[in-house]
Amino acid sequence: MPADRPDRVIWRNGEFIPWNEAVVHVNAVGHASVSAAFEGVHSYWSPQRGQLLGFRFRDHMQRMLDSLRLSWLAPPFDADELVAAAVELLRRVSEPGRDVYVRPWGFAAGLHREQMVPAGTPAEIVIDSWDFESKLGRGRTCTLAVSSWPRFNTNASPATMKVFANYHNGRLGTIDARRRGADWPIFTNGNGEVTESSGACIAVIKDGVVATPDLSSGVLDSITRRTVLQLAEEAGIPTQTRRIDRTELYLADEIFLVGTAAEILPAVEVDGFPIGTGQAGPVTRQLEAAYHDVVRGVVDSHEEWLVPVERARVAG
Incomplete structure (x- = not known):
């Protein structure tokens, strides 16, 4: 998913914005890892089903929210809202046959002059994505x-x-x-x-x-x-x-x-x-x-772990 693709978007605090406009100020120390939690989530293309399958999205979103709360930050969304946002993001950016990595993360919103961000600071939430190549079954060690x-x-x-x-x-x-x-x-x-x-x-x-x-x-x-x-x-x-x-x-x-x-x-x-x-x-x-x-959706023994993504091109 090249950065220069004109349709590439990112989800940020409830809105879809062009990827190259998703910026923060250099003084936003919460963004610079001092107060930031994240997840890495995979979605796999299923040739059998002809669609992308998000894997355990809700579990990952809930763990990120738990990490933010343990960090004394206040996320403004719940896990279900974040799952829905990730699915809609994939609907907009995914291509048939490609696996997509999803990166949700949250950090202390706004500018902070001190690294010790106060308890209860609102968390800004971002969900980004990019193509990845699964190595399952490739014989790697x-x-x-x-x-x-x-x-x-x-x-x-x-x-x-x-x-x-x-x-x-x-x-x-x-x-x-x-x-x-x-x-x-x-x-x-x-x-x-x-x-x-x-x-x-x-x-x-x-x-x-x-x-x-x-x-x-x-x-x-x-x-x-x-x-x-x-x-x-x-x-x-x-x-x-x-x-x-x-x-x-x-x-x-x-x-x-x-x-x-x-x-x-x-x-x-x-x-x-x-x-x-x-x-x-x-x-x-x-x-x-x-x-x-x-x-990959070859078997249906754990449908509760899978979130199907129906492609639907939407203007960003």
Whole structure:
């Protein structure tokens, strides 16, 4: 979805405006991550249905509103209103055959001369979108490294808040991992236990059991993680949410990252240790296929997660 497309629009506080007019003042410090929450949401084109399918839109919108409220900001819309806005945005900008990434976010409205934005400040809400290329079923893999940067202390900034400020930790870890020759980092908490990667949760498979760190380990309550755990249980694959020790990474049969952007991304190495056979394992591939079939509308087992988008060109 190129920026110069004349029909590209963005939703902002209840109105559709041209994408290149969606600006804020440089002094709007709330916009600059100090007080800002966001979501990443995928919508997938379904060849079987001939339409775009938004995936778990309401869950994502509600989590963003919860993050804003935990940040002491006052969002002026509810989750259903934001879902409707996202669907209408997609109706205006989507093209047949293309997957679309949706980015809703909220930040302290107006100009603030102090970084400590007062409690109760109204939140400005924006929903943007752009084309993305799903990697499901493409055979991709990644390598991991346990980060020299620990996971931020969730008692200082709750991991349940999906806020921009928390993601600086992930940025440092990603740079660290790539300087060491790995693709993505794995963070540990103050107890040396596994938490998550940067922008993705982690699942460790041993003896056919899929285990992910529990929320008290200091991880985001990932919607994609919840989805995959449910799909695993429905397929008869045992699951656990619990504390995970670092050494379990090195002895795992399979590992994968899971998140909106990562989708399901198999890992083949951690800190130089090959995982299992050094290739994506059978349980991971089974879950990837099940996830693909749900988000693409191949199966109808979870219609409650899907929001159909009927294309209708509307002047912006």
